[in-house]
Amino acid sequence: MTASRRYWLLKSEPDVFSFEDLLASRGKRTGWDGVRNYQARNFMRDDMQVGDGVLYYHSRSKTPSIVGLARVTRGGHPDPTQFEEGAKGFDGSSDPKDPRWFQVTIQGVEVLPQPLSLGDLKEEKSLADMALVQRGQRLSVQPVGAKEWRRVLQLGGIKGDPTGS
DNA sequence: GCCAACGTTGGC
DNA sequence: GCCAACGTTGGC
Numbered sequence: 001m002t003a004s005r006r007y008w009l010l011k012s013e014p015d016v017f018s019f020e021d022l023l024a025s026r027g028k029r030t031g032w033d034g035v036r037n038y039q040a041r042n043f044m045r046d047d048m049q050v051g052d053g054v055l056y057y058h059s060r061s062k063t064p065s066i067v068g069l070a071r072v073t074r075g076g077h078p079d080p081t082q083f084e085e086g087a088k089g090f091d092g093s094s095d096p097k098d099p100r101w102f103q104v105t106i107q108g109v110e111v112l113p114q115p116l117s118l119g120d121l122k123e124e125k126s127l128a129d130m131a132l133v134q135r136g137q138r139l140s141v142q143p144v145g146a147k148e149w150r151r152v153l154q155l156g157g158i159k160g161d162p163t164g165s
Numbered sequence: 166g167c168c169a170a171c172g173t174t175g176g177c
Numbered sequence: 178g179c180c181a182a183c184g185t186t187g188g189c
Contacts, residue, residue: 011187135170136171
C-alpha cells in the first residue's frame with residue numbers, strides 16, 4: 001500500500017528566493033536548504049514524500065501571500081549547506097555521519113492566477129484551521145490538510161490539481 | 166524599522 | 178529542569 005499524498009506550505013522571503021526564482025531554476029527545482037528549525041526539519045526528514053503538493057508562500061513581503069504551487073521531487077535528505085564552512089547555514093557541530101539538518105527538493109509547477117494574501121486567507125472561514133492563519137505561527141514548513149489544499153487551489157483560480165500525477 | 170511571539174541557549 | 182537572556186521570524 002502506498003502512503004497517500006500529503007500537502008505542505010513552504011515559506012520564503014521573496015527578496016531571498018521567490019517563486020519566480022524557483023521557476024527560473026534548472027528544472028524549476030531547488031533544494032530547500034537553510035531550514036534550521038527542528039519541527040520544520042522533522043517534517044522534511046520524516047514526512048515529506050515525492051509527489052506531495054506544496055503551497056509556496058511569500059513572507060515578509062508587502063502583501064504576504066500564497067503565490068504558487070510546487071511539488072516534492074525528492075524526500076528528506078541531508079542539507080549540504082550545514083557542512084559548507086562560511087555558508088549561512090553552516091553548523092560546525094553537525095556530524096557528516098549523522099547530519100542534523102535535512103532538506104527536500106521541490107519543483108515549481110504553476111503561478112496562482114489569483115494570489116491569496118494572508119488577509120484573504122484569514123477572512124476565509126473554511127481555512128480557519130490552517131496553521132498559517134494562527135496567531136504567532138512562525139513555522140516555515142507546515143502541513144496543510146487535503147480540504148484546505150483543495151480550497152486554496154479553488155480560491156487561487158486553479159482547475160484540477162496540476163501538482164498531482 | 167518596530168516589536169510581539171516564539172525557539173534556543175546556558176547558568177544555576 | 179527552570180527560566181532569563183538572547184536571537185529570529187514575520188506581520189504590520
